[in-house]
Amino acid sequence: MDLPLFVLSALIIAYIADVVGFVPWGYLVVAAWLASGPVVLVRRVEDAVVSSRERLRRPSADEQRRLGPAWEKVTGSARVDQDAYRLWVESSAEINAFATAGHTVAVTERAINVLSPAALEAVLAHELGHHLGGHTWFSLLRYWYSLPALYALRFATYLSLALVSAFSSGNVAISLVVGAGIACVVGLLLVSLPVVGAAVAVVVLAPFGVLWLRRSQEHQADMVAVRLGYGTELANMLRSTSRSRPPAQGSGAAWLTRAGASHPSEAERVQRIEGQLQVEARAELGRPRPSQGGGA
Secondary structure, eight states, X not given: OHHHHHHHHHHHHHHHHHHHOIIIIIHHHHHHHHHTGGGGGSHHXXXXXXXXXXXXXXXXXXHHHHHHHHXXXXXXXXXXXXXXXXXXXXXXXXXXXXXXXXXXXXEEHHHHHHSOHHHHHHHHHHHHHHHHTTHHHHHHHHHHHTHHHHHHHHHHHHHHHHHHHHHHHTOHHHHHHHHHHHHHHHHHHHHTHXXXXXXXXHHHHHHHHHHHHHHXXXXXXXXXXXXXXXXXXXXXXXXXXXXXXXXXXXXXXHHHHHHTOSSOOHHHHHHHHHHHHHHHHHHHHHSOOOOOOOOO
16 A cells, blocks of 8 residues: 555655754755655656556557547547547457546556447546546556655565575585574664554554545546536446456455455445436436527
8 A cells, every 4th residue: 555655655765864864965855855745747758757657658550540539529528628638558358448647548458449439438427527626636646656665665665574594505614694684684683663553553444435436536536527528438337347246245245345445346436426316417417508589
């Protein structure tokens, strides 16, 4: 989860700043880390981060012929510049799409090849909703600021593998050197035990807040698709997807599925979409109609 990793990254940066001394170098370390975030929002940097993080590729000529008209209609309905965003393709056998970074909309190969033009437009409208809601900027910055924690976890994994490899070699000298080095690292961490305890609490509790936020963002993106006129088509596509998923067994399994899901269920999304469609239909009926021109 990005949020606990962000908090762990902040703790790591604060620890480094404390080690070097907050005045003046520590403050410079913290300031440099915080100031680095806006750099990732630069278009070229963003494309490099997205392509390496998500393993995406640009659409082929055939894929662009299907994506281009659909994207043009969606952005036209929203009255936004279609060139402000970049379309990418994920090599996947699943029907899926997602919005990431500040200007990225990605669609799977199967979605491009299987979905009808209207359904593809509905999917793209949902992803555009994430961009219009500002969700993708937040996600990209979370990822960027989480990198210190990601590298720290990777370093810890390397330490563990090195220790196992040293002991497996049967060489006493290597085992002692590697073991002593890891013991020193662990000792430094134990000195910061209160910080470690706070980090553990964050790691345990924060994911539930992140999951709730992501489910809320999915509903918000659905509402944008409804306002753009794609509510019925999006609901139909979600019903079709729902039929291919096995239902959760028992109330306990269903509760766990909801608590640990990054997306709301298709049934829940359809229910909210249909509710919004009904609200808009009632509002349309309640609007005064223009009076017909009469005689004298």
